[in-house]
Amino acid sequence: MATSYRVTVEPVGKEVLCREDQPILDACLRAGIWLPHSCTHGTCGTCKAEVLDGEVDHGGSSSFALMDFERDEGRTLLCCATPRSDVTIEGDVEEEEGVEHFPVRDFTATVVSLDDVATDTRRIVLDLDSDLEFNPGQYLQVSVPGNGVTRTYSMANSPSEPRRVELHVRRTPGGVATDGWIFATLQIGDEIALAGPYGKFFYREARDEPAVLIAGGTGLAPMKSIIRRVLESDLRRTLVLYQGARTADQFYDRDFFAALAKDHPDRFEYRPCLSDEEHPDFAHGTVLDVLDADRPTLSGHVGYLCGPPPMVEAAMKLLMRKRLFPRDIYREDFLDERDKAQGSGVRSPLLKR
Ligand SMILES: Cc1cc2nc3c(=O)[nH]c(=O)nc-3n(C[C@H](O)[C@H](O)[C@H](O)COP(=O)(O)OP(=O)(O)OC[C@H]3O[C@@H](n4cnc5c(N)ncnc54)[C@H](O)[C@@H]3O)c2cc1C
Ligand code: FES
Missing domain, CATH: 3.10.20.30 (Beta-grasp domain)
Structure with missing residues (x-):
């Protein structure tokens, strides 16, 4: 031992x-x-x-x-x-008003569905062996079988579904977890070892300002959890989601969010954006171009950003130009092994969120 x-x-x-x-x-x-x-x-x-x-x-x-x-x-x-x-x-153990933290635990999960929802993008639905409490936006550490490596994936399910986890995974060419396992050999019925919840990127219920959510690629997953949680609760909060992809084949869950926007017109607005194609159902441009054109200022809002690190960094700068302070912006960068090897993921100690 x-x-x-x-x-x-x-x-x-x-x-x-x-x-x-x-x-x-x-x-x-x-x-x-x-x-x-x-x-x-x-x-x-x-x-x-x-x-x-x-x-x-x-x-x-x-x-x-x-x-x-x-x-x-x-x-x-x-x-x-x-x-x-x-x-x-x-440690930097400052308490945050209105936030409850849930201890990390181990889980065994069974794959109940595995769908290709967009090019190089899979939705994995898992049943857990016990209830998982978490804050919407948080993530899990998934053990890749056979090599002792873990990778992190954000939950798209609401905390009101404590036994059923939804993950959105994008394939990384040559990646150990994605190319080597999730897109290669993973099957319905397989068991997976997980631990969680982790992370400081989660929805702050105590903040009642309108929230702008910016998602690139599978950065949609934690936003889906947040949106589900807010709209199924009696929180009177307004949310707008800017979801971005380059081309229509990389886009997913559009119908899901369009239906939510129709059902909750006073609480949820949906802005799907395509940067490399013109399409009648999408705004044309990157999420940042579209947001920039939509809103002269974001003063009085909070921002939630998630996706590839360059997009998150650019979104952070745009939101600050639109008069948000770092304390009003929460971000999750999907950092990987390349970022670790190249040092591109290091965050300024001044940015606490
Ligand atoms: C908090 C958090 C949440 C995340 N949530 C999600 C999510 O919900 N969905 C999602 O799709 N992804 C998410 N990610 C990313 C995910 O954790 C993995 O990083 C991603 O899936 C790639 O894993 P992989 O094992 O397939 O690739 P890896 O094997 O980790 O390789 C990734 C890249 O790094 C390169 N590389 C590997 N080793 C080196 C090295 N030594 N030097 C230089 N380059 C190297 C590889 O060639 C490849 O291009 C999240 C990341 C973080 C940090
Ligand atoms: S949480 Fe430890 S370096 Fe990122």
């Missing part, structure tokens, strides 16, 4: 046991100690913390997200760091 060490989280003084092969973040999230994190793969730097006492192994932390001088100064990435002794860390 792996040795466990005691991890003390300051400034709250909470203690948790962590195995020597377990990331410290994982031990904390499973014990109900919530610490800020985003990618959980050592790429973005969101989980950076000070090691006040004790020894850690930095594991697979990217050398861009955790630079050599930071390691020398006693910082670590909690999503990759494993303990080598009893450890005291200083």
Whole structure:
């Protein structure tokens, strides 16, 4: 059995046991100690913390997200760091009003459907062996069979469906999880090991400003969860979804959102956008072009952005030009191994969301 060490989280003084092969973040999230994190793969730097006492192994932390001088100064990435002794860390444990965090747990899931919904895009529906509580927008870590690797996928189901998970997965050519498994050998009836919920990208129910949701590609998944949750609740919130793709064959779930917009005209607006094709059913342009033309200002709104990192970064800049502050913008970048190797996923410590 792996040795466990005691991890003390300051400034709250909470203690948790962590195995020597377990990331410290994982031990904390499973014990109900919530610490800020985003990618959980050592790429973005969101989980950076000070090691006040004790020894850690930095594991697979990217050398861009955790630079050599930071390691020398006693910082670590909690999503990759494993303990080598009893450890005291200083985490950024600030509470957020109106937010309940749910502990991470393990699940066994069975594939109940697998559909090609657009070019190189699959919808996977899974039945879980127990209820999963989460905030809409959060994601799961999926274990890829046979190689000890995990990949992260956002949930598109509402929290009101605690046993049935919907994932949207885009194929990455040569990708271990997608090309090598999900688009190759995965079948209905297969069992999958999962853990969750993870992530700080989720809908803030306490914020009553109108929300602008911008989704590129499978960045639609967490938006679908958020929209479902808001529209099935009695929250009197308004949402507008800008969904983007290059061509019509890459687009999916258009009928689903069009029907919601028809049923909830006072609460939900839908703007599907195609950038590389003209089509009578879509606005022409990138989501950002269309949003820019639609709205001179977004003052008084909140923004939720999700999808490929370059799109999310460009959307962040546009929303700030439209008079939103970083504190009004929540983002999820679908970072992958290339971003980790190239350092393109590192986030400014000034951007807390
Ligand atoms: C929080 C979060 C949520 C996400 N949610 C979703 C979602 O809902 N849907 C979705 O489709 N995706 C999502 N992703 C992306 C997903 O987790 C995977 O990264 C993606 O599916 C690719 O995985 P893969 O194993 O197929 O590819 P990988 O094997 O990880 O390869 C990805 C790319 O990196 C390149 N690469 C691999 N290793 C290196 C290296 N050492 N140097 C340089 N390049 C390298 C590969 O050639 C390939 O182009 C999310 C990511 C994050 C961080
Ligand atoms: S959450 Fe640890 S580096 Fe991204």
